[in-house]
Amino acid sequence: MASLLEWTLVLVGQALITVGVFCDLVASISMLRFPNFYTRLHAATVGSIGGAFVPIVGVALVAAGSEFLGVYRWFLSGASLVIAFVELLLAGAGSHALARATHRSRAAPVQPVIVDQLEEDRGKGEV
Amino acid sequence: MLRDIIFVTLLIIIALALSYLTYLGGLGDLPPQDIRLIARSYLNLTYNQGVNWLWAASPEAVTAIVWDYRGLDTLFETVVFYGAILAALTVFRGVSKLPDRIVSVGLSVVVKRTMAIVTLAILTVAASTALHGHLTPGGGFQGGAIASVAPLLLIVVFGKQLFVEKKVSYNKLLTLRNASLGLLSLSTVALLIYGLATNEIGYIFQNQAKALSTLSYPSHMLDVPLGGTLFFLNVFEFLAVTSGFTLVFTLLLSSEEVILKEFEGEEYGY
Numbered sequence: 404m405a406s407l408l409e410w411t412l413v414l415v416g417q418a419l420i421t422v423g424v425f426c427d428l429v430a431s432i433s434m435l436r437f438p439n440f441y442t443r444l445h446a447a448t449v450g451s452i453g454g455a456f457v458p459i460v461g462v463a464l465v466a467a468g469s470e471f472l473g474v475y476r477w478f479l480s481g482a483s484l485v486i487a488f489v490e491l492l493l494a495g496a497g498s499h500a501l502a503r504a505t506h507r508s509r510a511a512p513v514q515p516v517i518v519d520q521l522e523e524d525r526g527k528g529e530v
Numbered sequence: 531m532l533r534d535i536i537f538v539t540l541l542i543i544i545a546l547a548l549s550y551l552t553y554l555g556g557l558g559d560l561p562p563q564d565i566r567l568i569a570r571s572y573l574n575l576t577y578n579q580g581v582n583w584l585w586a587a588s589p590e591a592v593t594a595i596v597w598d599y600r601g602l603d604t605l606f607e608t609v610v611f612y613g614a615i616l617a618a619l620t621v622f623r624g625v626s627k628l629p630d631r632i633v634s635v636g637l638s639v640v641v642k643r644t645m646a647i648v649t650l651a652i653l654t655v656a657a658s659t660a661l662h663g664h665l666t667p668g669g670g671f672q673g674g675a676i677a678s679v680a681p682l683l684l685i686v687v688f689g690k691q692l693f694v695e696k697k698v699s700y701n702k703l704l705t706l707r708n709a710s711l712g713l714l715s716l717s718t719v720a721l722l723i724y725g726l727a728t729n730e731i732g733y734i735f736q737n738q739a740k741a742l743s744t745l746s747y748p749s750h751m752l753d754v755p756l757g758g759t760l761f762f763l764n765v766f767e768f769l770a771v772t773s774g775f776t777l778v779f780t781l782l783l784s785s786e787e788v789i790l791k792e793f794e795g796e797e798y799g800y
Binding site for chain 2: 499
């Protein structure tokens with residue numbers, strides 16, 4: 404019989420997976436509906452952090468709470484956490500590289516913009 | 531709208547046709563429910579210590595088939611891969627001798643630091659795939675293919691002069707590739723040569739001791755199954771594939787003016 408802690412792990416994990424499904428849906432709709440490059444980049448990152456990092460952490464919790472998997476639940480859980488960590492690193496770095504390259508090559512208009520300090524620095528010749 | 535209707539109709543027709551054919555057995559015989567004779571002997575013998583003149587000493591039957599039972603086949607595949615890389619290097623032989631004129635600072639510091647962490651992760655996964663090839667699914671080629679992603683990403687993120695600064699030259703990579711292929715070939719005939727030298731019976735691609743030959747690669751190392759030749763062949767294949775892919779990537783990622791020298795004169799048709 405599963406203990407209270409295991410039930411909690413499984414339920415929290417399933418909640419995180421549900422959040423992931425919601426984020427994926429929001430990301431795919433906003434990818435189509437958002438008006439320009441930088442806002443769509445935001446949608447893509449919602450998809451890769453909210454829609455991939457969060458549910459993988461949820462999978463780790465579900466695996467850790469699944470007593471019937473025996474000792475293998477720790478392998479599943481650990482592997483999921485490592486994958487989640489790498490995903491967290493790569494999603495941020497990828498969006499950063501895309502945004503920076505686009506800004507430097509002026510491939511897309513910088514919109515919506517309130518303040519563009521990168522552009523100001525480049526005007527002074529600092530970047 | 532008409533396109534969508536045609537597309538869906540075609541999909542339905544294909545699905546129905548395939549299911550009708552499968553129902554008739556038109557795609558060939560359905561897979562048999564029982565295990566065939568050859569598969570049964572693989573399963574019975576691969577890690578059967580009781581019949582240790584026929585075993586491969588590897589708990590992973592696929593690697594045992596690939597590098598032991600069907601070892602010659604895999605050796606020829608390796609030769610084909612060697613030839614393909616050799617052809618690529620020959621076409622771009624001029625590029626390899628020219629110093630590259632790209633001076634790039636690479637991507638931003640955020641991407642560089644992330645890449646440094648991820649490179650470690652990639653190489654760890656590659657090494658575990660190759661070194662555990664005789665225990666878990668994977669092997670030398672798979673490990674090498676994973677590992678060669680790391681240099682490709684490093685060139686893109688840090689710029690090509692990273693390899694120049696770290697003194698990873700074309701010649702060193704070529705030497706590593708040739709040495710590992712040489713050692714790979716040597717480990718397939720090592721027991722035959724040893725047998726000839728000591729006047730005992732040895733075979734090509736011999737792994738464990740056979741009924742007529744007492745020569746054998748070690749079956750265990752520190753009470754972990756080693757799989758005899760399988761471990762060595764996986765390691766050398768891993769090194770050969772990694773260095774081969776890295777060579778091709780470094781050549782193909784040369785600057786445009788260097789690589790276009792290879793195509794000089796094509797606008798005149800010669």
